[in-house]
Amino acid sequence: MEQKHTHINKSILSNGIRIVTEKIPHVRSVSFGIWLEVGSRNENSTNNGVSHFIEHMLFKGTKKRSAFQIAESIENVGGHLNAFTSKDLTCYYAHILDEHLPLAIDVLADILQESLFNESEIKKEQEVVLEEIRASEEVPEERIHDYFFADLFRPHPLGFPTLGTEQTVKSFDQNMLLEYFHKNYTGNRIVIAAAGNLHHPEICDLIEKKFSALVKAPKLPMAKPLKSQQIKQKYIEDSLQAHVCLGTTTIEYSNKMKYPLLVLNTLLGGGMSSRLFQKVREKHGLCYNIYSYLEFFVDSGVFCIYTGTEQGKVAKSLELIIKELDNLKENSILDEELERTKSQLKGNLLLSLESTSNRMNRLAKMEIYMKKNISLDDISKGLNNVTAQEIQLQAKKLFDFERLVQSILLPVN
Incomplete structure (x- = not known):
């Protein structure tokens, strides 16, 4: 069943970032993702939704790029840039032609390390996320899965909705966001994965140059959920x-x-x-x-x-x-x-x-x-x-x- 003509490599940087790549020489593209071991399960009842909110904020401007420049940087070369947050993971990713991979790495390194978290942007994004919550609440098939996870895991945070609630999202401010961000966005909680027409040593060199400022920090303890009861x-x-x-x-x-x-x-x-x-x-x-x-x-x-x-x-x-x-x-x-x-x-x-x-x-x-x-x-x-x-x-x-x-x-x- 193993597919031929691919090669998988792994490296670990001094700050704990793990890099895993798969070389697929017969394609012209690369999918590149930065994965963080943080999601709604790392939250509590007062900051529920903060992982997802930070994911949004990282697209709202850095020291050298505006929100528009972040979006157009990848789209101008025909690529795709996006992110998602789940119960236990957050991922920022790009799909791009192999020749533009250095650009994708530069953009993702920029938003992960130089995002501004401007208070005016926080206020605007609160309205955006509140609309996202309201939209999901209008889809019963989505609501029932949120209810099910809450019933299954309560009071463990695996039962929390990934988007948070209107009450928690309205409470977010710059200090709280930055504190959570710096506590969780550390080198040893990051896996960088890439698949496509690539060269592992070159990617490692680029990542080491662009992500060297990220520090290694002790992983925060996570409570294990209990088995469900009827x-x-x-x-x-x-x-x-x-x-x-x-x-x-x-x-x-x-x-x-x-x-x-x-x-x-x-x-x-x-x-x-x-x-x-x-x-x-x-x-x-x-x-x-x-x-x-x-x-x-x-x-x-x-x-x-x-x-x-x-x-x-x-x-x-x-x-x-x-x-x-x-x-x-x-x-x-x-x-x-x-x-x-x-x-x-x-x-x-x-x-x-x-x-x-x-x-x-x-x-x-x-x-x-x-x-x-x-x-x-x-x-x-x-x-x-x-x-x-x-x-x-x-x-x-x-x-x-x-x-x-x-x-x-x-x-x-």
Whole structure:
């Protein structure tokens, strides 16, 4: 399964910055990302949303570039510059032609080290983020996942919304932002990943010159979340239909039992051929959308089933979902379904790696969560070795009804 003609390298600078690259000589582009091990899980109830807000502020001007100049610097050469914040990571990235890679490194180094955090820009960006929060609150399918994470992890900050709340965002000021920024944006919390037509030594030289001012600092302790306990929560809000999340906490990213879980998740709710899609939608016509997903962190994970349906069909939909979970706990899956699911997973992985951006993301996450690169051959071997007995064992552990969290958003009527 391993793809040929690529080469992966890793270096560590004196200030703790880790650099991982994959040389892909047959492309003309490079995807370059700066990943920080900081997200909403590093926050508290009074500064929730600050990681995401700082991500916005780093595009609002530096000592030598205005916000417009930051945007046009990459777009003028046909590239793409953006960022995102998640529960435990923040990433600033560019996709650019290989000849313009030094420019991308210069721009990203500039915003990471020389951003101004002007008070006037903070006030403007507060309004922008408040509108972003309000927009997300108008999408019930997004709201229910926020509610689910809050129910699953409360009071741990993994349950906090990444955007924060209107109350917390309105409270942000320059001193608080700068204090959080300097505490968390340190060299040893940074992984720089790049994939494309590149040369590792040249990238390391550029990064060392541009990022040498970043200091190495002790990592701040993180509280490990507890295992979920059974909760059933209903939220009555404006919505045209009901939205349901059912799930539980699970293992961390680096756990070897991740492979049986990936197979289990895919056969249960990973696509139109999955058991839940076929039974709940195709056979009984109870919903338009139903799926399951896994999300892994450094010390925990999440398994969730989502469906959206009419309010009067919620009970029947949940009944069918629970029956399918019981079926997986009580009965071993057939070899044919097992092999088809493995093939689906391996095919999805290989297709995703046609993108340099996806390759860059994979490099970074492997370094952050595993501290090493796992080859495609090893991943393929891990999937191929999954047995029906392992899947049944994981189903029994995962679908413990005393630990399942159920969050339902119902229409006002």
